[in-house]
Amino acid sequence: MTHKERVNILLVDDQPSKLLSLEAILADMDENVIKASNADEALKHLLSHDIAVVLVDVCMPGMDGFELAEMIRGHPRHKRTAIIFISAVFLTDADRLKGYDLGAVDYIPVPIIPEVLRAKVAIFADLFRKTDQLERLNRELESRVQQRTADLDASWARLRDSEQRFRLMADSAPTLVWLAGTDKRCNWFNKPWLAFTGRAMEQEIGDGWAAGVHPEDLPRCLDIFTSSFDERREFKMEYRLRRYDGQYRWILDHGIPLYSGAEFTGYIGSCIDVTDQVIARHSMERQQSLLEEAVKARTEELAQSNARLRVSERMATIGTLAAGLGHDMGNLLLPVRLRLDSIEREPMPEQIREDIGAIRTAAEYLQRLAGSLRLLTIDPQGEAVDDAATELAGWWLDAEAMLRNALPRSVTLVGDFDASLPRLRIGKASLTQIIFNLVQNAGTALDGHTDGRVTISSRPGPAGQARVFVEDNGPGMSEEVRSRCLEPFFTTKTRAMSTGLGLALVNGLVQRCGGGIKVHSTPGLGTRVELLVPVAASSVSLCADPPGKRDIALVSVRDQRIGAHVRSALELMAFDVRCDAAPMDAAVWVIDSPDHRQMSDLRRFIAEHDSRRGVVLGEVKGSDADDPRLVVIEPPIKPSTLLKRLSGVLRPEPAIAGSRP
Amino acid sequence: MNSRPGPLSVLCVDDNELVAGALGQRFKHEPTLRWAGWESDGSRVRGAVERLRPDVVLMDIDMPGMDAFALAAQISGEFPGVRVVMFSGHVQAGYIERALDSGAWGYLSKNEDTATLIESIRRVGAGEIVLSREAEAVHRRSLV
Numbered sequence: 001m002t003h004k005e006r007v008n009i010l011l012v013d014d015q016p017s018k019l020l021s022l023e024a025i026l027a028d029m030d031e032n033v034i035k036a037s038n039a040d041e042a043l044k045h046l047l048s049h050d051i052a053v054v055l056v057d058v059c060m061p062g063m064d065g066f067e068l069a070e071m072i073r074g075h076p077r078h079k080r081t082a083i084i085f086i087s088a089v090f091l092t093d094a095d096r097l098k099g100y101d102l103g104a105v106d107y108i109p110v111p112i113i114p115e116v117l118r119a120k121v122a123i124f125a126d127l128f129r130k131t132d133q134l135e136r137l138n139r140e141l142e143s144r145v146q147q148r149t150a151d152l153d154a155s156w157a158r159l160r161d162s163e164q165r166f167r168l169m170a171d172s173a174p175t176l177v178w179l180a181g182t183d184k185r186c187n188w189f190n191k192p193w194l195a196f197t198g199r200a201m202e203q204e205i206g207d208g209w210a211a212g213v214h215p216e217d218l219p220r221c222l223d224i225f226t227s228s229f230d231e232r233r234e235f236k237m238e239y240r241l242r243r244y245d246g247q248y249r250w251i252l253d254h255g256i257p258l259y260s261g262a263e264f265t266g267y268i269g270s271c272i273d274v275t276d277q278v279i280a281r282h283s284m285e286r287q288q289s290l291l292e293e294a295v296k297a298r299t300e301e302l303a304q305s306n307a308r309l310r311v312s313e314r315m316a317t318i319g320t321l322a323a324g325l326g327h328d329m330g331n332l333l334l335p336v337r338l339r340l341d342s343i344e345r346e347p348m349p350e351q352i353r354e355d356i357g358a359i360r361t362a363a364e365y366l367q368r369l370a371g372s373l374r375l376l377t378i379d380p381q382g383e384a385v386d387d388a389a390t391e392l393a394g395w396w397l398d399a400e401a402m403l404r405n406a407l408p409r410s411v412t413l414v415g416d417f418d419a420s421l422p423r424l425r426i427g428k429a430s431l432t433q434i435i436f437n438l439v440q441n442a443g444t445a446l447d448g449h450t451d452g453r454v455t456i457s458s459r460p461g462p463a464g465q466a467r468v469f470v471e472d473n474g475p476g477m478s479e480e481v482r483s484r485c486l487e488p489f490f491t492t493k494t495r496a497m498s499t500g501l502g503l504a505l506v507n508g509l510v511q512r513c514g515g516g517i518k519v520h521s522t523p524g525l526g527t528r529v530e531l532l533v534p535v536a537a538s539s540v541s542l543c544a545d546p547p548g549k550r551d552i553a554l555v556s557v558r559d560q561r562i563g564a565h566v567r568s569a570l571e572l573m574a575f576d577v578r579c580d581a582a583p584m585d586a587a588v589w590v591i592d593s594p595d596h597r598q599m600s601d602l603r604r605f606i607a608e609h610d611s612r613r614g615v616v617l618g619e620v621k622g623s624d625a626d627d628p629r630l631v632v633i634e635p636p637i638k639p640s641t642l643l644k645r646l647s648g649v650l651r652p653e654p655a656i657a658g659s660r661p
Numbered sequence: 662m663n664s665r666p667g668p669l670s671v672l673c674v675d676d677n678e679l680v681a682g683a684l685g686q687r688f689k690h691e692p693t694l695r696w697a698g699w700e701s702d703g704s705r706v707r708g709a710v711e712r713l714r715p716d717v718v719l720m721d722i723d724m725p726g727m728d729a730f731a732l733a734a735q736i737s738g739e740f741p742g743v744r745v746v747m748f749s750g751h752v753q754a755g756y757i758e759r760a761l762d763s764g765a766w767g768y769l770s771k772n773e774d775t776a777t778l779i780e781s782i783r784r785v786g787a788g789e790i791v792l793s794r795e796a797e798a799v800h801r802r803s804l805v
Contacts, residue, residue, distance in 0.1 A: 327750045327751065330750045330771055330772045331677060331680065331750050331771060332679065333772075334680055334683070334771045334772075334775075335677075335679040335680050335682065335683035335684075336683075337774075337775050338680075338683035338684055338686065338687040338775055339683045339686065339687075341687050341690070341775050341776075342683070342686045342687050342689070342690060345690045367772065370772065371772055374772075560741075560788060561737070561744075561764065561766060561790075563788075564766065564788055564789055564790045565761070565790050567789075567790075568789065568790040572801070638761075638762050639761040639762055639790075640757070640758035640759075640761045640762050640800075643801075
């Protein structure tokens with residue numbers, strides 16, 4: 001310590017001069033000097049200060065030195081205060097003993113030797129100082145010990161509290177909790193765990209818990225648990241745990257390593273039942289995979305449909321091109337044919353007539369070719385399947401030339417059609433495209449054959465259908481090729497030559513009209529493609545005229561053109577159309593803009609027979625408009641719809657599509 | 662139905678000279694038909710009809726710068742005794758309907774054989790509505 005703490009030194013003497021000299025002697029000691037001129041004054045200072053040394057004169061008026069010492073000693077606060085008597089008179093040993101009894105520590109006789117006084121005072125001042133320091137240190141030490149003791153107590157209390165709270169919390173938590181020691185063995189399970197498994201703590205601790213884990217999940221569980229444990233790693237795992245009712249539930253187990261300070265003490269795990277989530281996830285995964293499959297299938301379908309579309313677009317383009325070419329050829333062939341007509345009507349040498357005949361044959365061939373080229377177009381209005389009705393023999397006349405041209409020169413094309421067959425419910429363009437593709441395939445198969453032959457024929461089919469065959473005497477197909485030949489993209493040719501879509505397109509067109517296709521083939525003998533095509537619905541009643549005598553239709557129409565349209569329509573409806581018959585013979589009477597007299601004639605006409613019908617072209621006033629036997633077609637009269645209007649009321653049966661009588 | 666005596670006079674409207682020329686030549690061999698003339702420009706057809714008063718106008722649908730159907734309606738409306746017949750290489754349901762509704766007496770295909778063509782023109786002259794084989798099939802199908 002470089003700087004000592006000052007202590008208080010109290011000087012008590014009734015003589016001011018002595019006080020001054022004592023003060024002067026002690027001035028160099030660098031302590032606080034307090035002066036008192038009597039005992040009372042001294043006591044006052046003692047009450048307000050801690051005094052290290054009191055220098056007191058024995059002989060003082062009033063309370064003397066001894067009495068003062070006795071009072072000082074009597075107070076516990078001043079136990080450590082050193083009392084030094086200064087005496088000018090000689091003191092006997094008895095006096096000295098009395099002084100020591102009263103607590104004096106020393107006597108200093110007068111005359112005072114300053115060095116002795118200072119030495120003695122210094123000793124007691126230091127003693128006081130040391131004692132004071134010691135006491136302070138003691139107090140601090142005690143205080144620290146008390147603080148530490150208190151901390152320790154609190155800490156213990158907290159620990160006890162926390163342990164209890166942990167158990168309580170773990171037992172009341174909604175999760176299943178386990179604890180494992182450093183030996184990897186479980187040493188505690190909370191109540192929810194035990195309630196869940198329906199087993200006792202003794203059964204579960206150690207490795208007992210493993211008995212409840214699903215056998216399929218146990219190896220994985222043990223692997224994760226062990227490896228995580230060895231690396232002191234946190235882990236999460238899912239496994240099935242048997243519940244008290246025997247049912248396995250999916251559990252998500254979250255294990256965390258425990259430490260006390262730096263020391264590893266084991267693991268704590270918390271588990272929740274995630275069965276619902278796992279089931280939902282599995283179901284979602286299943287849905288996802290179903291969805292992926294569906295998307296994949298849809299994509300494939302789309303790719304195939306796109307490919308078919310490309311091919312049909314290509315066919316449409318070819319069709320448009322072919323139709324344009326056919327149209328232009330037709331336009332030029334018309335004057336050729338007309339000129340040939342003219343020339344043939346003139347007299348000429350036989351040789352020239354033969355030449356002209358040959359030119360006509362060529363022109364007629366070209367005319368048929370032009371006609372069949374036009375057949376390849378897809379008429380967007382004319383190809384509606386439901387309305388289509390194609391008569392095979394007529395179609396053959398148009399298509400033969402083009403089909404023949406699609407075959408190598410060495411191959412013969414034969415058409416053999418059953419004349420009794422009704423019309424087919426397929427558009428001419430579709431039929432042409434189908435047969436064109438099949439004939440082309442046959443031609444490819446027959447290329448190089450010297451006696452190749454392609455036959456197109458028709459026969460009656462099952463109810464409502466007809467069979468159309470395209471057969472060749474080519475090399476035929478193996479069973480493998482035959483069974484796959486209708487698949488899109490399947491081809492036996494090189495890709496540069498074929499898209500493999502010809503037969504697929506044929507299949508698509510046949511299916512579009514509600515038909516079907518079969519391929520028969522015998523290696524070495526040839527291939528026969530069989531098409532099943534629906535028969536046109538209306539054609540059943542088209543084939544023959546209505547039985548018996550035809551009904552007479554009387555037409556009294558002044559407008560020549562409209563009259564001609566009406567006659568044309570009625571003839572198509574198989575009426576015997578007259579303009580001059582007596583009304584009494586007719587079944588139908590058509591009049592335009594009738595006057596009053598004509599109207600009453602018409603009314604009488606229909607009144608005579610229930611089956612009679614009257615048709616008025618124009619406006620009709622009054623009650624006649626309500627008579628169902630009187631058909632009124634109000635202006636403007638559109639010739640294009642006249643047939644439909646008339647047939648709707650006069651011939652409800654589908655007789656109008658028949659051939660003209 | 663044709664109230665006029667003598668051969669049926671026919672005016673041809675077609676921008677194809679080869680067709681018109683051959684048709685005119687062919688008519689020379691038909692005593693019942695008379696070639697009234699040929700007009701390649703649609704805008705001059707009305708004037709020609711007024712001047713020549715044909716019984717039948719054989720009219721091509723492909724007429725540059727002119728709507729043949731509108732022209733047919735105009736001629737039919739203005740000259741009720743003149744029978745317009747459409748004459749085309751295109752046989753489509755829409756064309757046939759428009760032709761009939763614009764007053765035409767028929768629709769003949771240029772691909773028809775020549776004898777049938779001549780006969781069809783005669784039938785129109787006799788007051789019949791005539792559709793050539795192909796046109797009739799298309800028209801009937803569109804109505805069913």
